[in-house]
Amino acid sequence: TRNGVCAFQTIRVSGNPVQFETLTLTDDAGGGYNYLKLRDLGQALGFNVRWDGVVVIESDKPYSG
Numbered sequence: 001t002r003n004g005v006c007a008f009q010t011i012r013v014s015g016n017p018v019q020f021e022t023l024t025l026t027d028d029a030g031g032g033y034n035y036l037k038l039r040d041l042g043q044a045l046g047f048n049v050r051w052d053g054v055v056v057i058e059s060d061k062p063y064s065g
Contacts, residue, residue, distance in 0.1 A: 002026070009034065013044045020044070 005024045010017045023035045038057075042049040043065075048058040 018044050 002025050007022055007024065008019050009022045010019050012018070020036050020040050025033050025035070027033065038055065039049050042057070043063045046062055048061040048064050050056050050058070050064075
């Protein structure tokens, strides 16, 4: 098991700062990995994410929430 740290991190999207809720996990070598919510990424980058029994990413459609 790994311990994770939840936090808010600012990431630049098209030069603009956007705050994302992240989960950071550290591997055995001390490297960190940040995980973001797919819906948050869709909203920031302009693609739709929906559930239809599986996760569906629609890069040709705008984010609709």
